[in-house]
Amino acid sequence: MNIEVVKLACFSPTGTTKAIAKAIAKGIGETTVEMVDITRPEVREKPFSTSADELLVMAVPVYAGRVPVVLSAWLDAFKADNTPVVCVVVYGNRDYDDALLELKDIMKQKGAVPLAGAAFIGEHSFSSEDTPVAVGRPDEADLSLAEEFGRKLADKLKSFESIDEIPELTVSGKYPYKEFSPPISADFMIVSDECTQCGLCAEACPTGAINPEESSDVVQEKCIRCCACIKICPEGARVMKPSPLKDIAVKLFNNCKERKEPVLFF
Numbered sequence: 001m002n003i004e005v006v007k008l009a010c011f012s013p014t015g016t017t018k019a020i021a022k023a024i025a026k027g028i029g030e031t032t033v034e035m036v037d038i039t040r041p042e043v044r045e046k047p048f049s050t051s052a053d054e055l056l057v058m059a060v061p062v063y064a065g066r067v068p069v070v071l072s073a074w075l076d077a078f079k080a081d082n083t084p085v086v087c088v089v090v091y092g093n094r095d096y097d098d099a100l101l102e103l104k105d106i107m108k109q110k111g112a113v114p115l116a117g118a119a120f121i122g123e124h125s126f127s128s129e130d131t132p133v134a135v136g137r138p139d140e141a142d143l144s145l146a147e148e149f150g151r152k153l154a155d156k157l158k159s160f161e162s163i164d165e166i167p168e169l170t171v172s173g174k175y176p177y178k179e180f181s182p183p184i185s186a187d188f189m190i191v192s193d194e195c196t197q198c199g200l201c202a203e204a205c206p207t208g209a210i211n212p213e214e215s216s217d218v219v220q221e222k223c224i225r226c227c228a229c230i231k232i233c234p235e236g237a238r239v240m241k242p243s244p245l246k247d248i249a250v251k252l253f254n255n256c257k258e259r260k261e262p263v264l265f266f
């Protein structure tokens, strides 16, 4: 099959999913790569569709073992016309549970044809200096595996004459999908005097929850606890305070020390 364009759609508040998606695209090589960064709220408002002469790489982080709920409306509106798709999830060294299966199922419902899937590891969103989890992931080994995955995908695609020849893809995960956990309180952060009101946190927020004029002003109902604002702050002015979310961060630190490795599905 000949592919004209690779579309890279990714949601990546703290950048690990984007790093993996880019490494995969590098491995695919040759073709034009179009990045559709659905982390930005305004991008998620535009309709998105793909055609049969494109390859889609759809990459999302795992939130509570599932595809992030914040993407539901955008995914609902997405349409694919027999587009081969590579489904990628990136998780914080706990587990990806049913997220990859869910992503694959959504892609099929939308008219895409799953060609391959992968679960990679990224530094946990809740990781901090005192509760580090999967720090530095994806590392060099992860990124070179992602690139290798991209090369294999390109070869696999070339081996088919038409989309109908792509066999059914099996990925891990089970039905019913993992139940959604009750929402964790969004009141988990303090903003210290170190804050210079530079506005980077408001810019990085994927839901526009932070007032760009006053960074401690957060609309709690909009916050998805992605921690992009904490990680981007150049002053380290945003920190987790004692809260249910901080308790989870401590638990993850204690229970997820053992390094997990990426898994690829063809």
Ligand SMILES: Cc1cc2nc3c(=O)[nH]c(=O)nc-3n(C[C@H](O)[C@H](O)[C@H](O)COP(=O)(O)O)c2cc1C
Binding pocket: 011, 012, 013, 014, 015, 016, 017, 018, 061, 062, 063, 064, 065, 066, 090, 091, 092, 093, 094, 095, 096, 121, 122, 123, 124, 125, 126, 224, 225, 226, 227
């Ligand atoms: C609300 C929330 C829920 C998460 N749930 C999980 C999970 O179930 N399993 C896991 O291993 N990591 C989980 N993570 C961690 C992210 O999947 C991981 O850090 C990922 O690399 C973040 O991607 P990003 O850098 O593209 O934002 C969660 C993160 C957030 C913010």
